[in-house]
Amino acid sequence: MDQERIPPRLPVDKLTELERTVLDAARLGEPAGLLDRRVDVEELAVTDDPGLCVRAELIRDLLLGRHGELDPRGVLIAGVRVLGLLDLDRVTAVTGLALVGSALPDGFTCRHASLPELALDESLVSGVFAVGLLIEGGLFLRGAVVRSDGEAGGVRLSGAHIGGAAVFDGGELVNSSGPALSAEHLRTEGSLFLCATVARGNGEAGAVRLHSAHIGGQAVFDGAGLVNDSGPALNAEYLRTDGSLSLRTTVARGNGKWGAVRLHSARIGGQAVFDGAGLVNDSGPALNAEYLRTDGSLSLCTHVDDDGHRRNAVMRGRGDAGAVSLHSAHIGGQAVFEEAVIADSGDGPLIVLAEAQVDGLLFLPATVVCPQGRVEAGGRSCVASASRTVVVRGLVFPRLGGVSWREWLHLLVHHTPEYLPQPYQQLAAVERxxxxxxxxxxxxxxxxxxxxxxxxxxxxxxxxxxxxxxxGWLGRYGYRAHRLVLALAAVLALAGGTGYTAGQITTGPGTDHHTAERVRPPLPADTTIPAGTPCSTVELIGLGIDRGLPLGVTGVRARCDLDTSTTAGQVFTIVLWVLQALLWALATLTVAAYTSLIRKPA
Missing domain, CATH: 4.10.810 (Virus Scaffolding Protein; Chain A)
Structure with a gap:
């Protein structure tokens, strides 16, 4: 049956004076209600004054068109108490609804309804139940107070579709038994605003629940206060935004392993901004952003307001997941932690960047992790290393900012929980x-x-x-091959010195023969220098080098050699054998080191 043929539940002759005013104003597209003075919504919620009360049935009749044609500007009511549950379930409204500065103590339900626009600005409502709601324009709860006690949520927008923006700026959403705002699978064509909104919820679902929501613009929580003592303050797992996500100066206090702010697998179409935010969780991460993906930058910086006041981003968590967990995150721009204050109240890491990828600058000042900003990469442990660690396994970035390579090297050595080769290789690749x-x-x-x-x-x-x-001591693991060359030269010099020393030692008391001296000439005719004659200094040095060289000979031993029939000669021979073995080893290492250097990419 056509809605226009269905009589209203409240005929005109049964309307109060205020209700007739509301009806007439709706036909003209004008506001009705208490317009000339402001009444506290808490007082409205308990008033019985007929001059301040409008029955819910009238509003439903109006939106269904049962009182005739209404102005396209909608039903505009201000400063009234709505008597009874405002039930718009499955209503296809002929015009929009705005209840401003009003009280709906019995609640408001519009499940699977369709409205051109809906506004509850500065109103007091005991629950907004809008599962599957379709709004052509925007949804406005600016300055609204919503108090509820239900597991499903104080404001329930699960599966709702908002054709414009959803605005909760300055509102207060409270639910003692579940989420303050439950909006999983919400879709908005415009932005979502909860600026300066206070949301207090309860339970593992989160105080504000945006699981799998799709925001067509930005998601803005600037200055919001989100509290949940038994779960996340903001649960935005699988959230998708076409614009940026902003939590500037937001205060979020959560509890549990899921994090105070949970952005697991979220996809942010712009930047993710936490400048000046304060996130606290005494039993899990402050920020849990595992598998987060942003097309823009990630910022945890100091916020400076219009008056010049500075407010650092503060992240305090607890546990093995880290105070800030960006495990497997992909940041499409810069990752900036300038002046961020990050603390783990237990013995877990401060920041987890395992398997993360940063396409732009990684701006992580050393003092965020190591308060002293030290550059030592060896020796004694850093005094802060046990309690202030960062996990960088598999982290990939093109450049570092706010930290020198020596400071980053110090963090790898003293502020990582275990030895891993990849972080060093990554830093080396950046420097190269x-x-x-x-x-x-x-x-x-x-x-x-x-x-x-x-x-x-x-x-x-x-x-x-x-x-x-x-x-490592000799060749610095092949990365300082010139040290091997110097060691090789030193052993050669030692071999030469050994030969010279052998020429200064006699074979025994009262004899003129030396441990190293002239040998018998190979030809009887060559008698110009008889055997037993002392060798010259050059010949003695050449003898040591000749016996020490692993390959090749100088020919000195044909004229000057050790007398191995004596004890001293045997000792010097053994010493030179040892030196020859060292020369073999050093020569091999030198060739290997230089070959490795040649093969390294420039």
């Missing part, structure tokens, strides 16, 4: 890409030292670890 090859080599040297210190079992037994330690 910037043309700082020497810095890259130093990073890789420190990597090997950290391996030897924190994961010695990976090197093998005690002998293997000792050999690796020697390799």
């Amino acid at each position: 890409a910037a043309g700082h090859e020497g810095n890259a080599r130093q990073v890789l040297i420190v990597q090997q030292e950290d391996l030897r210190r924190r994961a010695p079992e990976a090197l093998g037994g005690r002998l293997a670890r000792l050999r690796y330690r020697l390799w």
Whole structure:
């Protein structure tokens, strides 16, 4: 049956004076109600004054068109108490509804309804139940107070579709038994605003629940206060926004392993901004943004208001997940932690960046993790290393900002929970890409030292670890090959010095023969220098080098050699054998080191 043919539940002759005024105003598109003075909505909620009360049935009749044609500007009522539950379930309204500064103590339900627009600005409502609501324009609850006691939520917008913006600025949403705002699978064509909104909820669903919501513009929580003592303050898992997400100066206090603010697998079409925000969770992460993806930057910076007051971003959490967890996140712009104050009240990491990818600058000042901003990469442990750690396993970034490579190296050595090679390789790649090859080599040297210190079992037994330690001392693990060349030259000099020393020692008391001296000439005719004659200084040095060289000979031994029939000669021969073995080893390591350097990409 056509709605126009259905008689209203409240005929005109049964309307109060105020209700007739509302009817006439709706036909003219004018506001009705208490317009000339303001009454506190708390007082309206308990008043019985007929001059301040409008029955819910009249509003339903008006929106169904049962009182005839209404002005397209909608039903506009201000400063009244709505008597009874305002039931608009499955109503297809002929015009919009605005209840401003009014009280709806019995609640408001519009499940699966269709309205051109809905506004409850500055009104007091005991629950807004709008599952599946379709609004062509915007939804406005600016300055509204919603108090409820239900597990499903104080404001229930699950599956709703808003054709414009959804605005809750300055509102107070309270629910002692569930979410203050439950809007999973909500879709808006415009932005979502909860600026300066206070939302107090209860339970694991979150004080504000935006699970799988799709916001066609921005999601803005600037200056909001979100509280939940038994779950997340903001649960936005799988949230999708076409614009930015902003929580500037937002205060969010949550509880539990899901985080105070939960953005697991959220997709942000612009920036994610937490400047000046304060997120607190004493039993889990302050910010849980695992698998977050942003097309723009991530910012946890200081906020400066119009009066010049500065407010740092403060994140305090607890547990192994970290105070700020960005595990496997993908930041399409910069990741900026300038002057952020991050703390874990237990023994967990401050920031988890495992498997994260930052496409722009990673701006993480060293003092965010290490208050002293130290640059030492070895020696004693940093005094803050046990309680202030960062997890960077698999982190990829093109450039560092706010931290020198030495400070970042200090963080890798002293402020990571375990040795891992990839973070060092990443830092070395960044330095190499910037043309700082020497810095890259130093990073890789420190990597090997950290391996030897924190994961010695990976090197093998005690002998293997000792050999690796020697390799590090001699050639800096192949990254300082010139040290091997110097060591090779030193051993050669020692071999020459050994030959010279042998020429100064006699074979025994009362004899003129020396441990190293002229040998018998190979041809009887060559008698110009008889055997037993002392060798010259050059010949003695050449003798040591000749016996020490692993390959090639100088020919000196044909004229001057050790007398191995004596004890001293045998001792010097053994010494030179040892030096020859060292030269073999050093020569091999030098060739290997230089070959490795040649193969490294520039």
